[in-house]
Amino acid sequence: MxxxxxxxxxxxxxxxxxxxxxxxxxxxxxxxxxxxxxxxxxxTKVSIPGWLAVERTHRAARTGRNPQTGETIQIAAGNSVKVSAGSKLKAAAK
Structure with missing residues (x-):
C-alpha cells in the first residue's frame, strides 16, 4: 500500500x-x-500549467444494470470532475 x-x-x-x-x-x-x-x-476549467487541470464534465443519461438482480435501470445525466496531471507532476511520478 x-x-x-x-x-x-x-x-x-x-x-x-x-x-x-x-x-x-x-x-x-x-x-x-x-x-x-x-x-x-x-x-470554469482551472489550469496550472505543468501541474494539473481540473474541470467539470457532463455525463449523458445512460442505461445500467443492477448487479444483484440483473434488472435494467436508467441512470440520470449528471456532472463529474476530471483532474488531469501536468508534465511536471507526471515526471515526478516516474
Missing part, C-alpha cells in the same frame, strides 16, 4: 519549507480548495 499525505501533514510540510506558520498555510490551502470548488462548480 502506498504512503498517504493528509491535509494536516501537507500543511506542516509546506510551512516547514516556506517558513510560514501552519495557520497561514492552512488558510491558503483552504482558500485554494475553495477557489477550485467555486470555479469547477460554475463550469
Amino acid at each position: 502506498a504512503d498517504t499525505l493528509n491535509k494536516t501533514e501537507l500543511v506542516a510540510k509546506i510551512a516547514a519549507s516556506t517558513g510560514e506558520s501552519q495557520a497561514t498555510v492552512d488558510r491558503v490551502v483552504g482558500g485554494l480548495f475553495e477557489a477550485l470548488s467555486d470555479a469547477v462548480g460554475s463550469g
Whole structure:
C-alpha cells in the first residue's frame, strides 16, 4: 500500500519549507480548495500549467444494470470532475 499525505501533514510540510506558520498555510490551502470548488462548480476549467487541470464534465443519461438482480435501470445525466496531471507532476511520478 502506498504512503498517504493528509491535509494536516501537507500543511506542516509546506510551512516547514516556506517558513510560514501552519495557520497561514492552512488558510491558503483552504482558500485554494475553495477557489477550485467555486470555479469547477460554475463550469470554469482551472489550469496550472505543468501541474494539473481540473474541470467539470457532463455525463449523458445512460442505461445500467443492477448487479444483484440483473434488472435494467436508467441512470440520470449528471456532472463529474476530471483532474488531469501536468508534465511536471507526471515526471515526478516516474
